[in-house]
Amino acid sequence: MYNQQMKKCAYDVVVAGAGPAGLVAALLVAGTGLKVAIIDPLFADKKAKKANADARTVALMQGGVRLLKHLDIWPRCHKVSAPLWRMRLIDHTRRFLKAPTVTFDAHELGDDPFAWNVPLGLLNRCLQEAAGDMQNLDLIGGRIEAVVSQGLEVEISIDTQSNSISSSCVIAADGRHSLCRDAAFIKVTSWSYPQKAVACSFSHGLPHEDMSIEFHRSAGPLTLVPLEGNRSGLVWIEKPQDADEIFQLSDDAFCHELEKQTDAVLGRISKASPRGLFPIDGLTARHFAKNRIMLVGEAAHVLPPIGAQGLNLGLRDAALVAELIGDTKLVNEDVGSDRIMQTYDRRRRLDIFPRTVVVDRLNRSLIHNFAPLQGARGLGLFMLNQIGPLRREVMQRGMQPLNDVPRLMQA
């Protein structure tokens, strides 16, 4: 009965949105042999493809690197990336209560760096090309206009297609304003911060020695993250008006200002790439799967870019979705069943909720001028500096959950 009805569906799985989380989910699910489509306006619009040159770099933890190795994308990303062996936090506020400088060193944990910093534009291009090469993965150019989940299938209407398509389940990777999330009747909790981030990459005179440096300032952190050679990525968080002004500076003035703000710790700064400007806000879906629709990436969670958590969470979403769908296919069951929805929801909330809270508190502890909060932050960093086991525990938990890591991301 189930199998007969499922034959009506054009696809086993449809992925909405071809950002990095959606592309990884689509590639992994197609890798199980199911018939998959991924839908995004960027496949139809050449201008959108060009705009895909993203100013951001993303620090991917070892689990994410393992996924990219599995998808055979890592060799290309590896060439222009750099390992993060050390992370230094410097209190750059002018406050009376200053926290000590803390340096985390991955050698304390073992033989792997904390993460690899990868240009996001390149990562997206590699993923798009891999998706284009996959036989059982259709790339559909267009914007999803409506999604209706009914009975054993989901109907998807796309602005460029005269007929709707159907599938057994939808992976919603359509970003923070997700239409698919609304279609699943999933509510969100959302909030914003009085901040914006300027991101780009740049060259510098002194070597970064595979160390990221976070300058903690009262408007938010300014973070330098190593790339290949004498280049680094930048995430510079400021009050919105200041960020707008920094975004609009000439290239020379921008490099000069960045050098000044970072005490020329990397020497002379030059050759900054085009900049991106990003709002700083937060969002968490109240459920991560419902009505045959599973949320991955920013459709499920948005975090401030602190501690490199956002896409790392998104990749764990994608890997778990693919794992659950692949296991279900093996026993020839419904890949959109309530059981899968509930399992995915339960397992992802254990990872997403605590990280969202920690990143939120870290950001608020910087921007609020409340002395006891500043004192607590300083004390916390002092203890991390002094107590090795505590420091190692924090480093380990920062990278990925201690248990329940999707199989493809495990060492």
Ligand SMILES: Cc1cc2nc3c(=O)[nH]c(=O)nc-3n(C[C@H](O)[C@H](O)[C@H](O)COP(=O)(O)OP(=O)(O)OC[C@H]3O[C@@H](n4cnc5c(N)ncnc54)[C@H](O)[C@@H]3O)c2cc1C
């Ligand atoms: C400055 C900055 C630095 C960051 N650094 C890091 C880092 O170091 N490490 C880390 O892990 N994370 C980092 N992040 C977070 C990371 O960049 C994001 O988590 C990630 O890019 C989100 O990817 P996504 O695929 O979920 O969403 P998106 O990239 O937003 O993709 C959504 C896609 O859905 C498509 N779409 C939307 N609506 C529809 C529709 N109706 N129909 C069809 N398609 C649709 C869009 O066209 C888009 O292609 C950073 C973020 C910022 C802002």
